[in-house]
Structure formats: C-alpha cells, structure tokens
Amino acid sequence: MPSWKKDCPCSRANEFMKPAQFEYLRAASIAEAVAALSAQAGEGKIIAGGQSLVPMLNFRLLKPLLLIDIMGIAELKFLEETPGGGLRIGALTKHHTLETSPLVKRLFPVLSEAMSHVAHLAIRNRGTIGGSLSHADPAAELPLMAVLLDARIRTASPEGGRTIAAADLFVAALTTRLLESEIIVEVELPALAPATGWAFEEVSRRAGDFALAAVGVLLAVEKGKVSSASIAMMGVAETPLRAARAEALIKGRAIDASLLDELVTAVRDACEPNTDLHASADYRRHLVGVLARRAVIAAWKRALGEQP
C-alpha cells in the first residue's frame, strides 16, 4: 500500500469568512445552552440547522459574539405519538423528517404535505422545526402549520420554561414572544378529530421559494355539515393568521358555491398583505381567496371520504 492519501483536500481556512467574528460553543444539554445564552445577555445566538441564521450572519445583519450550537443535544431529538393520537416533536426535528415520517403522514397528513413545499431537499435536510418557529418568517410553512394545528410550544429558560400557544407565539415578521434566554425545546400537536378533512394550497414563484400565499384547512364533518373548521393562511400578513370569521361562517353548514363565495370574501377581508418584489398586496389578497376556496373544497371532499 502506498502511504500517500488518495485525496488531499486543500486547506481554505481563513479565506471566505463573511460573518463578523464570533465564538462558538457546542452545547451538550438544554441546561448548558440556556445557561450560555443567558450569560451572553443578548449577545449570544442559538444555531440549529443554520439555514436562516447563516445567511444573516454572512450579510452581517447579525453579529452575535457567541454562537451556541444545539445540534448535538440528544434531548431535543425525538418525534413520538402521544396517547391521544397527537404528536410530540423535538425542536431539532428536521423538515425532511416531518415531510417523510410515516407517523406524521398518518396523524397529520396536512403537515407532511406542507413540508414538501419548504425550500429544497438540502435545506429540508438541515432546517429544524425549532429554528423555523423561532425565525418566524411570515411566509414559512411551519409557523402556519403551528397556527393551523393549535400547536403548543414548550420552552426552556433560566426561569424554567413554559408552554406557549402557537396563536400567541408570533408577534410580527421575524419576531416572536420568546425571551432573550428562552429556547424552544418541543412542539406538541393535539390530536385531530377522527376523519378530519385536510388541505394545503400554496403558490410560490418557483418550486421551493417562500410562498406568495398559502392556506391550510382542517374540516371535521358531521351529518353532512361542517362541525369544526380551522383555516390558516400565510404570506398575507406579518404573521400567519387564522381566518376566524371564515371558520365561523362555514361551521354548521354544508359547503356549496355560494358559501364558498362568502368564504372567499371573509378570507380576503381578514388578511393584511404587504407589497414586495414578487407580489402586490392586491394580488396576494386575490390569491389567498383562490387558495382558500380550493383548500376548503379539497378538505370537504376528504372529510366526506372522497378524492379531492
């Protein structure tokens, strides 16, 4: 055997570091991560999959003094069914896992469907649910799903941690109610009623882009009428929204064309879209109505046991 190595990768250290200088800590436990974060008093930053954080570091939009890497914390990696048929999802669960897990497909098919719209495989393979919820992009799928599914977010902090309802977590674009030294450790999804119809509809410029608008719907049907409805939308406000008026509107009724027209109006009225490079507020408002109509029809059909 020759003693030289087959491949000799050249060292490129020190060449392309775009971020400002930082220290790096690989935390081994939740307690260690929380303690380190708290000790930094606002100058520390958790890094999970890095898919949103690293671009911001490279653009020097953020200049933390310490990066606390939580990817090695075993207690954050789990995905299990709760006794009632809900899910407990560890903060480090990857997008790709949520997209492909048979457990998720069985219990929350709407979630695995939505996850296939998140970015590209390479990103889904690194991005985590804790990261996505903390990042709180107004056009990201997981915050929408959290709001749709009434998720409860469990956190850890120097004070011990708490549980936050998804509806209360998101304050504005890229802003949550998490405190400076608080991290997400778990997301709990309560069980759905049996035979809940579901649908997810999204429009984005290219496959994998952030949504221009998206709508998620859950419908339970009893005796040919909607017994409970959950309609959530995103891309059309600073945070994902529940269309409460539209939900109330269809409760107790069967879905038909004129009801759908009313629903579309209710959904459009509920959103406050922004104009950006890819879509005007008017177009987004138009889109969310189109998508809500499609999603409600599809969920209704599923609830009735038909093919959407």
Added chain:
Amino acid sequence: MQTRPKIIGTAAKRLEDPRLLTGHGSYVDDKTPAGTLHVAFRRSDQSHATILSIDCSEALKMPGVVAVLTARDLEGLVKPVVATSKMRDYHATPIYPLARDKVRYVGEPVVAIVAESRYLAEDALEGIAIEFDTLPNVVDPEQAAAPDAPLLHEDAGTNVIVRREFLRGDVDLAMAAAAIRVNRRFRFHRKTPMAIETRTYLAEYDQGRKSLQLHTTSQIPGIIRDVLTDILDLPTVRVVAPDVGGGFGGKASVYQEEILVCILARKLGRPVKWTGDRLEDLSSTSQGFDEIVEAELGLDEQGRILALTAEVVGDIGAYSIYPWTAGLEPVQVVSFLPGPYRVAHYRGRVRAVATSKPPTGPYRGVGRPTSTFVMERLMDMAAQKLGLDPREIRLLNFVSQEEFPYKTASGIVWDRSGFTECLTSACAAFDYEGQRAAQAVARAAGRWVGIGIASYAELTGIGSRISASPGMPINTGTETATLKIDSTGAVTAAFGVASHGQGLETTLAQVVAEELGARLAAVTIIHGDSAAVPHGTGTYASRSAVLAGGAATLAARALREKVERMSAHLLGVTAAEVMVADGFAFVPGSDKKISFRELAKAVYSEVGRIPAEARESLEETKLYDPFFGTTTCSTHVTQVEIDPETYVIKVQRYQVAEDCGRIINPLIVAGQVHGAVAQGIGAALFEEMVYDEMGQLLTASLVDYLVPTAVEIPSIGVSHLDTESPSTVGGFRGMGEGGTIGAPAAIANAVADALNHLNILIDELPVTPERIFQLIKNKEK
C-alpha cells in the same frame, strides 16, 4: 480506397467533464500562492453622488490591513480604460479602477482594502467613512435622454452615449399604404448573466522580470492582456483564464477590480486576489437587455410585410463598457429587428442612454433576444388581425432559398440558411396541428393553454469585415491555432479562445483529430492563455467553433501534410501515398505504418533518419478569418398553460429546430441549446434586476433575483438541420447563444395566445403572475 474515420459529427462525451465533474477543475479561486493578499471593496451605496471625503484612518489601524486605497492613491499608476468607437454620435466614458470624484451606481468600487485575509479585509470595511453629496437621480432612461436632464458624465455633455439610425426605402409611404398596421411599446427588463462562478482575479508581479501575470475569470484573456499592457505601461503581461465557471457575457469585459489587483500586485510586490461574492456579482457584473422599443409593422391584406419602424431606448447603465462600448446591445436591437423576414422599407432608430445603474454589456444573445421578442410579437399581432395562423404568416415572409445571400434592411447579409426548414421541422417535431387541436379542446374546457412560435436569424462567427460590436476598433474577426506534435508524439493545439462551459476542449479536439488524423483522446487543447498564441480575443458572440474550428482545420491540414512528407522518408514512399489516421501514418494496402511517437522520435531525436534538408518541425500556426461570418437560424415552438385563477405560468412543451451548419458534436449542440433555452425561459418568466427610483438595487440576492431551476424547465426537444455553411472553412455555423434569443419571444407569444380571449397583449418581459394579474385587473376597470 480507405477513408479516414469521421470524428466531426460524433457525439463524443466531453473530454473536460471527468475533470470538472469530479472536482478536479482548477478555477482562479483555487489558486492562492504563498503570501497572497486579499481585497475587499467598499462600494457606493449611492447611485449618483459627489464624493466629498473619505476617511480611512480607522480601517488602516485594523488587524491584518496592509493598505487602504482610494482613487487618489492610484493617480499616475494607471490610465483610464476608454472604449472608443468609429460610430458617429458616440461618447466614450473613461473607467477608473476606483470611483473618482463621484459615484455613478450603487455597487461601484470606491475604496479597496488590502489585508492578510479576506476576513480581515471585510472587517476593516467598517472602519471607512465616506461623505457623499447626493446628485439628482439619473435612473429613468427616457428622462435621462431629455436635453435638460442632469448629466452622469459631464464631459460627454449628454446622457445619450450612442445615437444611430438604419434606413431603407421609403418607410412613411410604405407604412401609409399598408392595409394592416400593428404597433406597440415593448419593454424588456434588465437582467444579469448569473454565472455560478463569481468574478475572481489573482495578480502576481515578478519584480525581477518586471512582468505581470493575471489569472482571471475571463472570456477574453487576449483582450485583457492587450489593454493591461497599455494602461499599466508594462512590457509583458500574461493573462490566463483557467477553468471558468460560466460567463454568458458577464465575463467578457474589462473590470475595475481586475485592473486594481494588477496595480496592487505591482505596487505591493505580493500576489493580490479578489473573489467576488454573490452580492458583488449582482451589483457590479455587467448586466443585460433593458430596452424600450416602440415599433410598428405594416402589411398588405395578404399578410406580406411592407414596412417596419422602431424607436429604441437602451438603458446602458453608468459606463460605456470596454471593449464593446454602449452600442453593443441597443444598436444590435435595431440592426437585427427585421429578422429572417423580407422587409423592404425599414427605419430603426436607437438611443443608448447612460443611467446611474451598473453598466450593461454583452449578454448571451446580445440585442437579438429583444429584437426577436419585438418582431415576433408584431408578427403574431399581425397574424391575429389578418386571421392567419402564426406559422403561415412567417412562411409567407421568410427570405426564401432563391433570395440568399440576402441583404437585410440594416445591411446584414444572410447566407444560404434554412429559415423555412427550421420552422417546418420544429412544427413537425412539436406536432403543431395536433397540439393546436388539443389546445382547442382544452380551451373549450376553460383552460388557458397557449402555443407560441419564434423564428430568428443571427450572425455568427463574425470575421474581420464586421466588428462583433458596431464601431468597435478591435479586430474580433480572426483566430489563431498553433498545432504541435512534440518529441513524444503528443498533439497539442493552442488557441486564443477561452472555453468556459462550451466544451471547446472536446469540439476543437474533434476537429483537430479528424483533420490531422490523430486519436481524439490524444489531442490536448490549450485555450484561455494569452501566452499560448500571439493573438486571440476569446470566446463570445457564438464565434469559437467557427473561428477556432476554422483555424484548427487549416493548421491541422497543413500539419498533416508535414506528417505525410516526413513519414514518406521513413516509409520509403512518396508523400502522396501516405495516409494519416488514428495517430499513425501508413500506406494503405501495405504493412508500412509508423506511429506519431515513432515519427516524432525520428524527426527530433534520431538525427539522420530524415535528410537534413528535408527535416521540418512538426508544428503549424494558421490564422483564420471568415471575413463576414455566417448565418445561424432557428425556430422555437412552445406550449404554456396559465392557471386561470392564480395566473401561474407553466411551460409544458418545448421544441427547437436549429441550423448550426455542420455539427461538430450533437451532444454539445443539444447541451448548448438546453442551457440557452433555460436562460431564455428565465428572461421570459423570472429574471429581472429591479432598481428603485433612487437607483437602489432591490433584487440584491438570489432570494429576490429568480433564476429558473430544473423544476421550471420542461424537457426540450432539439432537431438539427445539418446544412453546411457555404461561407466558413469547415462549414460550421455558431450556435452558443441562440436558445436565449428564441425562448423569450416564443414564451411571450404562447402566453399572449393563452390570454387571447381576454384581449390582453403581452408587451413586457418577464411576464409574471403579478403582471398578468395587473393586466387583467386593469382590463376589468
């Protein structure tokens, strides 16, 4: 009689791919000689402003910083680059490596920081304070063209950098007599070439020899060498473009950063490198298109074209780029507008207007994506008015076989070429009738399905009688090939072209192997090195297969004759009896045979085996100049479907028929077409550089500047028409750019067809769901 094996025309796998696909390519950024210093730029965040003061004192104190330079520090070290032109009504705009006195676009380099690492250089950027005094905006090209507009270049005295008119016949009379007239104001927005590899430069200066070597991500190393020698006043400069990861025109001009690293390497005596990041690429690499075209087409009641007029305003950005000048893109919009059609009466006027945005430059297809978009939309609009099928109106107006060579209204000459054949062949492969029938069914079911055709002709392989850019004083019409069989029998062929994705290491090897009689795998192609041949300008304008292929053919034929002469001595026959193939010289029908290796040994080492007076070096250099160039044409046919509620556009079918003359390698031709069509689909549906009214770039990352991904690109069918060009050695026609020329027009026509029932016209690209939403909303009002 035995014939030599055919290598030209075979689908040989790309010889460069094993190297490039296994990560063994060597790009500029892969080279970091010991002691290399790294540069980071502080760029302008103002689009038009006077520089009042620059304070670098903090930056200079920061760790690892070796130098901090402004334009003032470079006085006397370099001459400005000036793109001159023979055009009348042209104003050159001098380009300095760093902004001097004022800035003219957001992203223009103002201060250079040189440090021990890029990291430290980036850190030090924060230690620079620049005080600007804002000047009036020069952002809108039509406003900038007004006589009283604020000036970007005071010395030019106007923002209208180029003005030109093409005129044939009596346009006004012919237009007045037209039974049918269609007209429109068209807009093609600005885009960027977006190569995966960003621009990167590494300069090394040999103090002892006073010679400079630059490694550059360039399509034009020969031109860079020539200009650096001049502006730096150096006796010897060598410019090497090693593996280059795509160009699309964005690496075909001289750049400020490129000059600066050379100055620094010379001044500091250490290697100096700059690697652009994506933001720098988006904000400072030359951009493309950006035209407003008001055009009118007049036809008789049968649909025959009578007259065409066009007024073009080209937004050329802040500088007239070197060497092409600001005339390159907008002037060619006007000169190519009549396309492959018989147009007796034509008036095309163009104004190239400076604005405070990054300079535009060559972009794959140059001028013709816009001219084809405009002309092909007008043809469809006319067909609609006349109740003709889009295919029929084109067939009626194409220059026909009997009319070649045909001089167009702007003076371009089309040599014999398959305009009609391309359309017929594309429609056949697309199953045009079948798809029209399927469309009718789909439309009856409420689906918005549209079919679009685009035909165009382009001039490729341009020789010395025409400049690759109108009025440019540099000769782009000649290429050199130097072929050698060295003392080991190895064949090397050196060229002035610079392959950066085109697969020229394969296609040129195919030409050399066949013409010389060598084995394909035994031919080494040297390109992208200004020292390899005395003169060569690089790879752009669909020229390399034609010009370098022609030079290779001539040199290989001459070298083969030498091989025959030398072998004749060794085999004891006359040169006429010797045949060369597969790396052997042999006498057919006998066992007399000698390999290149044995021959080379006999010629160079075994002195005496060939009589001294007959010994020749196995080497040949030939120049090739096709004088005018040749015609390449193509037709694209596509089908799109638009969601009637979300307005999302899907390209579902795509067929190209193209005539690139004698095909060297069908695999590479198809690959070039696929890539170029993908780029054209990007231009039609996604890619747009957006600047606000202050000249700030809004699409400053790949989150906002959308290039199509594999998901957005349909499978693309390509039919080849192998009609040998009568005008070039080897019969090759150029084809690298074509797909980008046809696709925007074909997609625009298909989208317009899909929206036909709404009475909406497509006159703006890219067409996006948002734009369709607005068109429909405005219609409803």
